[in-house]
Structures are given as C-alpha cells and as structure tokens.
Amino acid sequence: MERTITTQDLYREIAAGEVPMLLDVRNQDEFAAWQVEGTQPVMTRNLPIWMAVEQIEDLAREIPDGTVVVCAHGNGSDLLLDMLADEGKVVRNLEGGTAAWAALLIPKALPGLPTGMVGWQVQRPAKACLSYVIGVPGKSAIVVDPARFPDPYVELAAAEGMTITHVIDTHVHADHITGGPELAEMTGATYHVPIEDTGKAPTPFANTPLPDGSDIDLGDASVRILSIKMPGHTPGSTCINLPGSFLLTGDTVFVRGVGRPDLTGKAEELAKELFHTVHDRLRPLDPATMVLPAHWSFDNEIGEDGLVRTDLATVFTSTLLSEDDMVRFVEEVVTSLPSAPDTYDTIRLVNSGRQVRSADEIEFLEIGKNQCAASTTT
Numbered sequence: 001m002e003r004t005i006t007t008q009d010l011y012r013e014i015a016a017g018e019v020p021m022l023l024d025v026r027n028q029d030e031f032a033a034w035q036v037e038g039t040q041p042v043m044t045r046n047l048p049i050w051m052a053v054e055q056i057e058d059l060a061r062e063i064p065d066g067t068v069v070v071c072a073h074g075n076g077s078d079l080l081l082d083m084l085a086d087e088g089k090v091v092r093n094l095e096g097g098t099a100a101w102a103a104l105l106i107p108k109a110l111p112g113l114p115t116g117m118v119g120w121q122v123q124r125p126a127k128a129c130l131s132y133v134i135g136v137p138g139k140s141a142i143v144v145d146p147a148r149f150p151d152p153y154v155e156l157a158a159a160e161g162m163t164i165t166h167v168i169d170t171h172v173h174a175d176h177i178t179g180g181p182e183l184a185e186m187t188g189a190t191y192h193v194p195i196e197d198t199g200k201a202p203t204p205f206a207n208t209p210l211p212d213g214s215d216i217d218l219g220d221a222s223v224r225i226l227s228i229k230m231p232g233h234t235p236g237s238t239c240i241n242l243p244g245s246f247l248l249t250g251d252t253v254f255v256r257g258v259g260r261p262d263l264t265g266k267a268e269e270l271a272k273e274l275f276h277t278v279h280d281r282l283r284p285l286d287p288a289t290m291v292l293p294a295h296w297s298f299d300n301e302i303g304e305d306g307l308v309r310t311d312l313a314t315v316f317t318s319t320l321l322s323e324d325d326m327v328r329f330v331e332e333v334v335t336s337l338p339s340a341p342d343t344y345d346t347i348r349l350v351n352s353g354r355q356v357r358s359a360d361e362i363e364f365l366e367i368g369k370n371q372c373a374a375s376t377t378t
Helices: 007-015 028-033 049-054 057-060 076-086 097-104 151-161 180-187 266-280 327-334 346-349 360-366
Strands: 023-025 044-046 068-070 093-094 104-107 118-124 129-135 138-143 163-168 190-192 224-229 238-242 246-250 290-293
Touching: 007 097, 007 290, 023 163, 049 057, 049 076, 049 190, 057 076, 076 093, 093 097, 129 151, 138 151, 151 163, 151 180, 163 180, 163 346, 180 190, 266 327, 346 360
Parallel strands: 023 044, 023 068, 068 093, 138 163, 163 190, 246 290
Antiparallel strands: 104 118, 118 129, 129 138, 224 238, 238 246
C-alpha cells in the first residue's frame, strides 16, 4: 500500500466505499469547523496530534489498516505514520492535508445540452460549491462562479479547443474567495460581476457588468445565452439562461431552498425582491429547464448521476416556493436564518476588490462549508 494518497484518489475511494476510516489529527476546533467529506459517509475520528502521539499504542489497536490520516497540510500526519508503522499499522497520509482538500475540484459532465455544446459542473467538496464551464468545442466558453484555482477551468476548456471569453460571477460571494478576476486576466476573458454588489465604486480589476437580457456570444449563432437579473440573495444577483435548456441560478435558487437574503444587511427588503424574482421571473420559463445552482447544502442533494441539479417544475413544488403569499414567504425565509459566519463580511470585501488579504488569510477565511441557503423545504 502506498504511503500517501492524493485528494483525487481519496475522493474516488470514499465514493466507492473503500476508505475504512479517516483519522483527523487537527485540533478539535479546526475539526469542528469542517472535515473531509465525500459523496458517501465514511467513519471519521478526531484525535489531536499530541493526544495521538501519547496514545499511539492504543490508537494502533483501535484503527483499521488502510486508515487515511489527515492534518492541515500533511506534515504532522506524515510523522504519525512512522509511529503507527512501528506499531505494525499500515495507514496512509493525505497529501497536502485539508489545505489540499480545500482546493480539490471535481468536474462532472452535464447531460442534456443542445447538440454542439459541452459543459461541466465543477464541484468543490470542501465548500459544497459549484461552478460551471460551458461552451462550443473549437470556439468559445464561459466560466461561471469559479473557485480561486484557475488551472482546472483552463484545462477543461483547452481539452475541447475552446477559448474562455467570459468569466461570470453571478453575485459577490460571501462564503468563498472568487477566482474570477484572476482567471479573466490569465485568459484575456471579459469579467462580469454585478455592480450593485460591489458597492458601485470602480473595482480595482476590469469589470463589465451584465445588463438584464444581455446576450453572451459563444461563437455559434445558434446558441443564445442570456443574463437575467434576479435580485434577492444580493441586490445584483444574476442568473445565466440558455432558453429551454438550463438556468445557472447562482445562490438565487438551490435544489432545496433559496439564497439567504440577509448577507448585505437588508434581509426583509431583499426577501421581498426574492419573492418577486422567483414568482415573476422564473415561473414563465419552461418548467423542464435544468436548474444548476452554485451550492449544495446536504449530500442528498447530489443525484444518482453525481450532479447537483433539479428542474423548475420541481422548484415550484417545494413547500414555500409554491406559496403565493409574499408576507408569509418573507416571514418564513427571514426567521429561518441562523447567524452568518463572522468571516462573510470580510470575504465580500475581498471579492469586491475593497480589501486585499494574504494567501494564509484567504485559507483561513474559506474554512467551513457554505451557509448561503435559506431553507424552504426539507
């Protein structure tokens, strides 16, 4: 058995049920904030490294061979491997630790796109975040809501001979640092983020906001991708629609629930806008439209095909989205909200270009899964 395991192989083995245990040796507060999780449940134990060293003989008896040991960057866990090996235990170390897991992006091909188009839902398991690459082979591609790691998007597009011409953030994100400006600069693409969300001041990066109803050119006259202004989660939230095919909803609508409207300090006002967005702008669309959100909250939102998706018909059968009473909608959305993480205000400032943080600070800011949904159904 190899001494180490990559994040990609760990993700695959968890999905296949081949990981007997994860031993996380970070401190208890770090473990409580977030853990390594895949698409299938896996037995996980948290034992801080200093306790693991003190209890090494008992620990070796208690964990199965094949256990994957995890720490923040893969260094302390690597040292523990030698101690466990001395006790006759065969275990593996996660290369790069949870920092590497936080950077893991898994592309999943999207079915049902029009002939001549390709696309991927790019899943980030550590954050339960979703981004998208969609384009026409040999021509152009768009990237929507990218994570801060540009290379996988460039590689996906290049594999189909596509040039990334547009990079779009559907809104100023609060839960993770966007890679949008960097990816746009790297590829020469036009970057789009709603000016309503950036404080309306000029951004330090090039930005061309998408007006409502904008056409996005992919180099094929038969493909007409449109932007739709959908305020509610944030004042400027924008969805990307290929009529009759798919709708990239950002944080406006999820597989279950809608985007929380309180992250900009205007909960009730934006909840009312969200109500009108959902009922006035989504209902007229084809009910078979594939809904592709920017997040998931629970593993049961991942379908058997490995994708996080639903359709508009299903969206409007959810408990609250089928409700026509705006007062009740606003009350239930606003009262369902837990407190947002303290880091969210800072992340929004970074994504607006109004603050600059170091790589270490960004890693800290991104700890934990997203908490961007307001529950409207179970």
